[in-house]
Amino acid sequence: MIEEPYRWVEAIANRAEYIETQLASGSPIVALGYRDGILFLTLGKTRQKLFEIYDRIAMGAIGHPGDIERLRMAAIELASTEGFTRSAADVSLRRLAHYSLSPVLKTAFEQVYGAPYLARLLFAEIGAKQENDLFLRLDYDGAIATNSATFAQTRQDFGALSGTRQSTELMEKYLAAEHSAGATFERALKLCLDTWTVGQLALGDSGVKELPAREKILAERKERLRAAGIEAAILDRDDRSALRYRTLDETEIRSALGD
């Protein structure tokens, strides 16, 4: 039946709807540039969602663990091969996403007899200076959104990923309003948690459509923090070590929060 073009379009639409439903409950992930690096944060349920890809590249993902795993391995293998045969300086997130991962995702999504990837990824690559940081979101259909300046958008020092479009957009709106470039780690951490809370409040059919009031975010954040663990990692701007990725442990985060 899908030999007919109309049927194909219909099949793709059904498939997109199916994937969106599967991803809809995914816990938001925030990546935020601050004075000394990039902070990645999410509130964890059970499994790890933030990963090191290469020296300067980190990834956060929501979706099916099996699919995330396949994409994560592909990204690490591509980056490592390039880094070993040429040099670490030749590994770039832009090339990794545009030339390797995006085409794979698109093909899997459009081959309606095969299984698509049930995953949505957020990457960040730390640059020499804050204005060189790259944030890149890769969707299940291969679509790419970045933080770079375009005619329609000024450059942003952050990236957000969530289960629904509504939630993602609200998080970006909140970040755009609250973010300041030279923020300290403590300030960035609080903003990440607030943004996560905004994203969480916007999830689901009854989710908020407009930015909630400050008190509501704070109350919700407190409530959520009691129940769930924080998963966070940083990409360090300090170039004394080639390896920039470091996971933060819970006590380090809680003490920075002053809890």
Added chain:
Amino acid sequence: MGHMGPLAPIGTAPARTEIPLTQATTILAFKFQGGVLVAGDRRATAGNTVVYDRADKVLEIDRHSIMAIAGVPATAWEMARVLEHSFQFFRRTQLQEMSVDGKVRALSKLLRDNFGFVLQGAGVVVPIFATYDAGSDPAARLYFYDAMGAQFEVADDAATGSGSPAVRGILYYENSWGKKPLAKLSEDEAVTVALRALDTAAESDTATGGVDRNAKIFPVIKIVSREGITTLPEKKIAAVFKRSVA
């Protein structure tokens, strides 16, 4: 035309190959209060010629591991690169650090794989490996290898390269009859011992650079501890040198 009968030897008997067992360099490492100190001179030689006086033979493999090399630089640096990538690939894909045993074995395998070249008379490498073991018995650990890949964990100190006999003597002496055993030395005291040992090695071994007083070239000194690897800044080494060596 040679005699080709069945009793003639096939080919000729291999000439006895001389395997160079000493490598033109001096690398030393010992445990002190703050972890493991690894030091290496900067000279690279080809036969009697000094080809480079700023070679770095103390190489960081990951956040907690150092490989210090004596031997053929091309092979040694390539080994370091392979190790670095394999440790990191393991950590990134498996989401856990490779065990110290795994790391020590990985270097052993590279040396064994390289032994064919060593027998042909090229590419001998004799490294020292220092790392911090965060496992059930947390401690800084130190290993030396032979050219075939056998690894030996050492309790106190290790030295390799052509200047190592002098260094081993000094380290043994310091550890047994010095003011304090090596393990009790502070960082400054440890750096002093390392600089004096390298300078002594350079005194009689032409392939060891020691400290170049005119060009102000100092050995590379790195420290492995629980916190990771610290590369001592040249200024600091120069200050210790001025105070207690020169």
